[in-house]
Amino acid sequence: MDQHTNNKLEQRPRDTLFREQWFATQIFYWDHPTPVDMHHRSEYNHFTKWLFAKVNEMMESMGYHPNFEGFCDNMWANINKRYSHNRNHVHPGALWSGVYYIQAPKDSGRLWFTDPRGEAHTMVPHWDNKKTRDRDFWREVYYEPVPGRLILFPGWLTHEVEPNLNEEFDKEDSRGWRYSLSFNFVQRYKPGKEPVKQPKGHNSGGGVFADELENTDE
Numbered sequence: 001m002d003q004h005t006n007n008k009l010e011q012r013p014r015d016t017l018f019r020e021q022w023f024a025t026q027i028f029y030w031d032h033p034t035p036v037d038m039h040h041r042s043e044y045n046h047f048t049k050w051l052f053a054k055v056n057e058m059m060e061s062m063g064y065h066p067n068f069e070g071f072c073d074n075m076w077a078n079i080n081k082r083y084s085h086n087r088n089h090v091h092p093g094a095l096w097s098g099v100y101y102i103q104a105p106k107d108s109g110r111l112w113f114t115d116p117r118g119e120a121h122t123m124v125p126h127w128d129n130k131k132t133r134d135r136d137f138w139r140e141v142y143y144e145p146v147p148g149r150l151i152l153f154p155g156w157l158t159h160e161v162e163p164n165l166n167e168e169f170d171k172e173d174s175r176g177w178r179y180s181l182s183f184n185f186v187q188r189y190k191p192g193k194e195p196v197k198q199p200k201g202h203n204s205g206g207g208v209f210a211d212e213l214e215n216t217d218e
């Protein structure tokens, strides 16, 4: 099979059902190997190094070019008190976005993703609800927040965080709050791997920077 076609040269048996999956959306997650005590630390290098390793592990598993590595564009902390939530949004400019849960009490709000294929929402079939629906056909998926868990998802993938409905603690009791870190990653050239000439653009003959035009003739 070629990269962008489904042309197959081999003979396939006739009158046989084939099912192929295309345009998959990846969501990765890891559980941090050590106890979750970040909120007691005065510095974050321990976590950040682990995060970069996991992002680069993911990028390698995706087949990204080895001359590139993950570059953290930004990173911030979230404290979600009772009833606080994040409405659906994307992260413009981010290749990959992620969240790391530091503290996540019961019912403190799941991470919600929806099928990014807008066209797929325009027609809904009559499903047999007596059968378990194949997860490939789910229209939304929820991730429970788990302390110590890192989740990476494409920055373009619409997501939302449910309200923190933890009722176990008083609303001013921080044990009922959800603490998390969020971050955005793009790609950059690994040091020493920068090209002398910019790589070829999208059938345009190659990308160019404005300063490359300064000394050119009319």
Ligand SMILES: [Fe+2]
Pocket (backbone or CB within 6 Å): 089, 090, 091, 159
């Ligand atoms: Fe987000």
